[in-house]
Amino acid sequence: xxxxxxxxxxxxxxxxxxxxxxxxxxxxxxxxxxxxxxxxxxxxxxxxxxxxxxxxxxxxxxxxxxxxxxxxxxxxxxxxxxxxxxxxxxxxxxxxxxxxxxxxxxxxxxxxxxxxxxxxxxxxxxxxxxxxxxxxxxxxxxxxxxxxxxxxxxxxxxxxxxxxxxxxxxxxxxxxxxxxxxxxxxxxxxxxxxxxxxxxxxxxxxxxxxxxxxxxxxxxxxxxxxxxxxxxxxxxxxxx
Amino acid sequence: xxxxxxxxxxxxxxxxxxxxxxxxxxxxxxxxxxxxxxxxxxxxxxxxxxxxxxxxxxxxxxxxxxxxxxxxxxxxxxxx
Numbered sequence: 001x002x003x004x005x006x007x008x009x010x011x012x013x014x015x016x017x018x019x020x021x022x023x024x025x026x027x028x029x030x031x032x033x034x035x036x037x038x039x040x041x042x043x044x045x046x047x048x049x050x051x052x053x054x055x056x057x058x059x060x061x062x063x064x065x066x067x068x069x070x071x072x073x074x075x076x077x078x079x080x081x082x083x084x085x086x087x088x089x090x091x092x093x094x095x096x097x098x099x100x101x102x103x104x105x106x107x108x109x110x111x112x113x114x115x116x117x118x119x120x121x122x123x124x125x126x127x128x129x130x131x132x133x134x135x136x137x138x139x140x141x142x143x144x145x146x147x148x149x150x151x152x153x154x155x156x157x158x159x160x161x162x163x164x165x166x167x168x169x170x171x172x173x174x175x176x177x178x179x180x181x182x183x184x185x186x187x188x189x190x191x192x193x194x195x196x197x198x199x200x201x202x203x204x205x206x207x208x209x210x211x212x213x214x215x216x217x218x219x220x221x222x223x224x225x226x227x228x229x230x231x232x233x234x235x236x237x238x239x240x
Numbered sequence: 241x242x243x244x245x246x247x248x249x250x251x252x253x254x255x256x257x258x259x260x261x262x263x264x265x266x267x268x269x270x271x272x273x274x275x276x277x278x279x280x281x282x283x284x285x286x287x288x289x290x291x292x293x294x295x296x297x298x299x300x301x302x303x304x305x306x307x308x309x310x311x312x313x314x315x316x317x318x319x320x
Contacts, residue, residue, distance in 0.1 A: 005292060005306065007264055014244070017314055017316045022308075022309075023309060024311055026305055026308065027305075030299075030300055030313060031297035031298060031299050031300070031302075032293065032297050033298050034297070034298050034299070034300040034304075035295045035297040035298040036292050036293075036295040038295070039295035039296075040295075040296050041270075042263055044301075046311075048298075048301060048304045051300055051304055052304055052307060052308050052311070056308065056311060056312065056315075059312050059315065068307050069296070070255070073289075074286070074289045075257070077288075077289045077292040077293065078254065078285055078288060078289060080292075081288070081292050082256065085256055089242055091291060096300075113286065114319060116296055134260075144303055153271075156279065158270070158281050158282060159280070159282065159285050160282050160283070160286045160289070161282075165286065165289065166281075168286060168289065168290055172290075172293060175290055179291070179294060190291070193255045193256075193257040193294070194291045194294070195253060195295070197256065198257065199256070199257050199259060200252070200258065200259060200260065201259065202292070203257070219249075219252070220312060221246045221287050222248065222251040222252060223248060225251075225287055225290070225291065226251065226257065226284075226287050229287055229290060
């Protein structure tokens with residue numbers, strides 16, 4: 001069996017309109033991206049729709065991504081997460097707009113951007129799943145009138161390079177172990193940000209904690225993960 | 241907004257967890273091309289990538305790939 005081509009070589013072929021190369025990238029990364037989509041979004045249909053959209057974007061944006069020399073898988077994961085969170089926020093907005101009778105069956109097809117006006121509590125379409133893959137029951141979350149419009153596209157120059165990502169991939173199990181070491185409130189706040197698509201103020205409402213405390217928890221969680229990642233991927237040893 | 245103050249915000253910005261104003265401030269700062277912050281924001285993207293991988297991989301329905309390739313082939317065809 002031949003050696004697996006680097007993703008960036010496949011990307012260069014995608015730039016040359018090679019459908020088979022895109023197909024290979026899909027086989028390699030779709031389970032990873034779809035796993036994330038399924039974790040964030042409430043329905044399989046929505047997750048599959050975003051998955052397809054993201055790979056269509058990869059096809060369209062392959063020339064610039066290839067030219068910048070950025071990691072394909074980092075682009076896929078970060079872009080897919082953003083798209084899923086946007087969809088989740090749109091679903092929430094539709095639920096809020098639908099009023100006390102709940103969302104219509106067509107709600108998922110609604111616009112993906114816009115500001116939510118309602119302050120009423122709305123069921124969150126996401127299962128707010130946790131970082132260790134365990135789902136929690138659907139909860140009620142307060143709507144936040146301060147919702148921002150859709151996230152801006154990611155400037156490619158701001159993404160990591162392939163060699164940096166391969167270091168992470170080599171040490172993924174250690175890094176997940178590090179995430180599991182977070183104190184529960186920090187971990188919960190982080191989960192709501194990563195998989196619930198919530199902003200700080202929404203997380204505070206969800207957790208019933210003051211905004212300042214949640215901000216502190218989130219920053220502490222992120223700092224911990226960042227330092228552990230540096231330890232694992234850097235040249236110095238880490239006692240994880 | 242100073243670089244030091246932004247140090248702990250990059251990951252939260254990637255996650256979309258900051259307030260709208262916080263996101264705008266950070267983006268404006270990055271758009272000025274601050275080399276320190278650009279390096280840090282790339283590092284933050286690695287962390288966000290890592291957090292995304294905490295979700296267990298799952299296999300999508302084969303129909304998704306068929307539809308994707310059909311859509312892509314239509315896009316590729318006019319260029320051939």
